[in-house]
Amino acid sequence: MNVFIIYLEKIKQIVLNDKSFNKIVKNKNLSNIILEKPPENFDYDLSCNIALILGKQNNLSPRDLAEKIKKLIIQNDNFSQIDIAGPGFLNIKISKKAWIKNIQNILKNKNKYGSNVSRRKYNIEFVSANPTGPLHVGHCRGAVFGDVISNLLIFNGNKVTKEFYVNDYGNQINIFTESVFHRLKEIKLKVPFPSNKGLYPGSYIIDIANKIIKINPDIKLDNLKKIEKKLSKEAIKHSMNLIKLDLKHLGIKHDNFFYETEIVKKNLIKKCLMILKKDKLVIEGYLQPPKGENQKNWKSIKKLIFKSTSFGDDNDRSLQKDDGSWTYFANDLAYHSHKVKRNYDNLINILGADHTGYIKRITAAVKAISKNKIKLTCKVCQLVKLYKNGQPFKMSKRLGDFISVNDLLKEVDKDSIRFMMLNRGNESELEFDFSKVLEKNKDNPVFYVQYCYARINSLFKTLKINLYKDISFNIEDFKPNDFENKLIRKIIEWPKVIDIASTKLEPHRITFYLYDLSTIFHSYWSQGNKNEELKFIIDGKMNSKMSFKIFQLISIILQNGMSILGVSLPKKM
RNA sequence: GCGCCCUUAGCUCAGUUGGAUAGAGCAUCGGUUUUCUAAACCGAGGGUCGUAGGUUCGAAUCCUUCAGGGCGCGCCA
The missing domain is CATH 3.30.1360.70 (Arginyl tRNA synthetase N-terminal domain)
Known part of the structure; x- marks a missing residue:
């Protein structure tokens, strides 16, 4: 409505x-x-x-x-x-009559108020961090962003599958496995961990190694090749557990984890390529050498090529490396063809800023596979810069150069992280000074919005009536003052905010809106200090039905909004 | 070399398909409390919307030029 x-x-x-x-x-x-x-x-x-x-x-x-x-x-x-x-x-x-009708409608719609009914099937892929260690702050923004977009789409009545693509294949995994192997040797055989082999230095590798020893105390460490497959699988399992735990602490749960090795095992690439070859979108040929500097090492080798330029990409993309093995993109192409087969109306990928260059080719791939029927939308989250008391925050106990989600959660609670991650447009870099979020004042937008709800609850508690009490309300009762006018005008904007936020996939509009709504309320609340007539409760009784009707509307919006954001809304603070 | 993003108040940022006098927060300065919670509120100052052009009734928004910052890019995932 x-x-x-x-x-x-x-x-x-x-x-x-x-x-x-x-x-x-x-x-x-x-x-x-x-x-x-x-x-x-x-x-x-x-x-x-x-x-x-x-x-x-x-x-x-x-x-x-x-x-x-x-x-x-x-x-x-x-x-x-x-x-x-x-x-x-x-x-x-x-008109007054229409206003009253609108107000009654909102109260009737309650936890559906703002919802713009749509019944589509979405797949949203987000986080998809390499399973080589816990999440860092960069992942955190995309994680919250993806989760809230899911909530938003669900709020509008859509079906959403939240998906995590696990890159458990390829070079990074080999290095990861080797890192665990050397940590095992360090623990069991006292062989020092090599520092010059480009291995993962983070201390969480030691934790994983310890867990593996606990389960397999007699593990033989004489030859990596012999145990590589098993060790790799085991290590990834532990690593994914770390990631899932981080996500859980952020209030995020994926519906589906799709493993890259599945693509390899089931030979999905070949099946997918057959169709594309028929359409002449995958051909055998030679890629142009890159423009610019590094042309010296260019070897012209015949390989399978995806014609992504036909769909607006800058270059055609290779599906094979020089040795004939598949590129990462080839697997991803097959993965997306699998998504297309699963019959979604829309695909959404949430990417980090470092994957911007990948967007054209993967959207091209989806267009090609689905014959232009299914649209893949890629949303990019820019970097997060952490600050503490205005100073850049660097704390790299576990991840080397990165700050882990776990480290962040030690400083700030989940609610604040979620709200603050959405307190900017996703395409802007985000400065997050979490010393601010620990304060309980207006510097802290999370608190400010929550406090609004707590105040409303306190009013109803003082009157000893239920927040949802049906307050009788006639045309004579509709006489809004300036503050109430501002509030009802803001209140009817809510469905529009949801509409824009979901069509543009920009959930930050919700945090901004909730903050603005709270501002008007707090301002109104304080008027009673100066002007007795503007007090909400006089002699233990409701001063005007109008205001309390409006407070009910505000609390409905706050509940709906914060539940989309996945941020708690205490009745009392 | 190429692609994408950003540039709006001292700082951090909002600003749906072009709309009316460009908005918040922080910071600065000044004020409000025998109260329904001051964990709050009110007021003031602060702007060539990066630059230069173009499109029109009308531009922060669209097109072009240039400048500054960020991210990425060739067979790594």
Whole structure:
């Protein structure tokens, strides 16, 4: 129930159905007509640009046209006042009767308020960290981002599969296994861990080695080759447990873990390539040598090539290395063809900033595999810079250069991390000073929003009535003051925020909105200090039904919003 | 060399398909508490929306140029 959409449709209908209006206005492309919130300094509920758009299309004066439209739509009982401003904007007030209807609707919708019903099937792949160690802060942003987008899509009624692609194959895994092997030798045979072989130095490798010894006390360490497969599997299992534990602490649970080795085992690449070869999108050939500097080592070798330039990529991409083995991209191509076969309406990948260059080729791949039927949307999360008391935070006990999620969780709670990770657009770098988040004041947006809810609960508790009590409310009770006006106008924006956040996959709009809503509430709350009449409770009784009705609406939004964000909302603080 | 992202107040950032006088928070300065929770609120100052052009009734938003910062890139995953 997005009133901006509902009323815009009403306005369009009224205008289109009027005969005399149709005589003057011939050209009617209505697509750019919008109904929105007027700027702060205008005391109206809605603003419409219809006269500007139609005036331009028909070469008519927008202000004259606005006069005509005003006369038509003022007859509708949803609107009580319409005025023309500036170049021809229609500024509109919603009638009392319509307001009451809207308010009752929100109370009725309750935990569905804001939801824009959609019934699609989504697959969202996020985190997909290499299974070679615990998560670091960079993963954390994408993890929260992906999880909240999932919640958002689910809130709108979609089916969502949260997926983690486990890259348990390839060079990185070999190095990882070798690292564990040398840690085992260090522990059991006192052979010093080699520091110059490019192995993983992190101390978590020692933990993994210890766990392996516990389970296999008699493990033979004379030859890595002999035990490599088994050891690798075992080590990855422990490593994935670390990752899953980190995710759990962040409140994240994936529905599906898809292992790269499955692709290799089931020979998915060959099956997938057969189709693409038929369409001549995979061919045998030679790649152009790269432009720029490093041309010296270029060897021209015949190999399988994916024609990703046909779909807007900068280069065609090789599916084979010089030795004939598959590239990472080849496996990923097969993986995405597997996703396509699973019949999703939309695929979403959440990537770190370091994978930006990969987007074109993988979206090209999905287009090719699905014959342009399924869209893959890639969203990138930029870097996170950690600060403590304004100073860059560096603490690298476990991961060498990276700060682990585990380290971060020792400093800050899950709620703060989740909220703060979304307190920026995903394409901006994020500075996260977690000393701020430990404070209980306005510096800390998480607290500020939570406190709003706690205050509302405290009001209802003081009156000894339930937060959801059905407060009788008639047209005489609808007399909003300035603060209440601001609040109800903000409240009807909520479905629009959800709409934009989910169509653009930008969940930060929710955190910003909730903060703004809380600001108006806190401001209203404090008015009672100066002005007795603005106190919410006088002599133990509700001062106005209007305000308490609004508090119920606010708490509904806070609950819906925070549950999408996955942040707790205590009744008492 | 190429691709993507960013550039808005002293700092950190918002700003749906182009809309009205560009908004928050922090910081700075000044004020508010015998209270329904001051864990809060109110007020003030602060801007050439990186640069230069273009498109039009109208541009932070779209197109082009240049500059600065970040990330990535060739058969690593």
